[in-house]
Amino acid sequence: MQIYSYWARTTLDIGDEQQGPFLLTAYTGSDESLAAAQAAGRQVLQHRAARLQAAQPLRAGDYPTGSAPLREQVEQRIVGSGGELLAAVTRNHYGSRVLNTAQVMLLDVDDADLRRPIPTTEPFSLAGFFRKLFGPASPPPPPLVPQEQIQLRMAAWLQLHPEWNFRLYRTRLGFRLLVTHQLIAPASPEAQEIFAALRVDTTYVRLCQAQDCYRARLTPKPWRIGSPRPPHPFPYDTPEQQATQQAWEAQYTTLSQPFSVCHWVGEYGSGQVLAEARQVAELHDAACVGSSELA
Template sequence: MLIPRYWSRAESQAVTPAGKPVRFHVWRGSRSSPAEAQSLAQEAVGRVAARIQAGEGFPQRYTYGDRPLREEVVREFPAASSADAPDAAITRNSYGALVLNTARAFFIDVDVPAADAQPASRPATPPATSHPLWGLVDALPVPPGLKSIAETFLGPRTPAPAAPPPAATPAGWTPGDPPTAPLARLRNWIASHPDWRVRVYRTHSGMRYLVTHAPFSPTDAQVQATMTALGADPQYIRLCQVQKSFRARLTPKPWRVDVENPPVTFPYETGADEQSMREWERRYDAASGGRATCLFVEELGSGVEHPDIAPFRALHDEQTRATSGLPLA
């Protein structure tokens, strides 16, 4: 996994061919030491300065998935086969949520487009064919006997047809949950890969899958093909390749629990910044206590859970409150 432990910022200034001074900074990360991170940042500053001086401008802005994310490492899980690269790490992302990064536990998040997020509406109930004056007659304070006489002139009431039964929903889901299209893709995949085993989770805006029958590498061509076939976000697929890890958010997005975004960004440049962040974390943790990040639905496939994946499945389910039945956030 390429999850930097240390980050360093370097600043510089360069002059364009037109004589305009430009100030800029860059961040670079390292797993080895702050000194290496600083050295990498200085090298990057030099490259950017050369581009500006040559009139080439800044490189196109890096976006999500183009390089390792600048996130605080909260906890690492050492790998038996490597003293440096961990088997997993929990990081805090740019908006303060905790994220599980895994080298071999294959997570796939699938967002559902808004148009596909609700079940189809039921057909409107056909209107009754009774005479329109029946409504007026029924509203009048007259004895029932007189109302029966009205049938001579208005004809009998036609009862409204019974409402159609609710549409069937997949086992484990409730009306309004992400619907059939992503599940159909997954079931088709499992039908052609029966030896796989996949845990299915419901998320706030879609679904999450955890492949449990075997470890996988994020850079493997089969993994990339699987994620594409199952509808994973292309940016997520690219980030998995860059960081050499899979990702699964463990805690709610703050705006879904009525908490503002963090007041500072990582790395914290002063002690006051870090203290401000820790105070924010306490508010966020308190607000998140009654919400789940995903809910377990079912397991598909005939494969058996691999012992190397089991600890991370257990950690994920505990941290996300996947079996709690709490509201999603």
């Protein structure tokens, strides 16, 4: 899980009289201190400047990619019983608070993906589950609403993996699942199998794999509740920007109060809940589960 406590924006002017101003910018993070993040930024910029001045192209690793740590402010760290970092709450680029977990699996499934036809080559036996459920002589079942789809997919998975346990939530455009019986790394073969079986959103899968963590939004998207986006990108360059951001957060929090991010649906499976999963589930539910309008 790539989470930094300190971020710095560092710049370097490498222009000359002929070329004019040429400003390089780097965002770098550190868990040690702001000064360490700034030092890392200066080192990155000096390396880039040397390559540019030598007329060498910048390599792929010279600029952030999808696997670069997300530049988000850490608001809370959740530590396990052994002192390890279990999860962290950050604020993303559009201002929502996000739960990041290293191995407590969170899954994001969209209604649109659930409505797609079931291919005969699907990598687990949902088609066989339907045949068993309705019988070979029965007519094709009627189209299922998304909640029936996700429940049948969980049922088919649990037939093959009865030790699994899911907590299921309804989101505005789909479902969120929290797996409680086992810690599972996002890059593991087991994770790839469940991603495919439950039709987890492909963009979400790529982010999990690139960041080596699972993510779940805890507060509404600003545009769904009549709030503007944050006024400044993180990290903030001046005390004035910091103060403006704090004022925005206070307004956004007030506007968020009448809304929920998730509605509770139910628990499915073995009933087994690890201590780490319970800790994450309690934080998640307190922050974003309610009965008001979803946003």
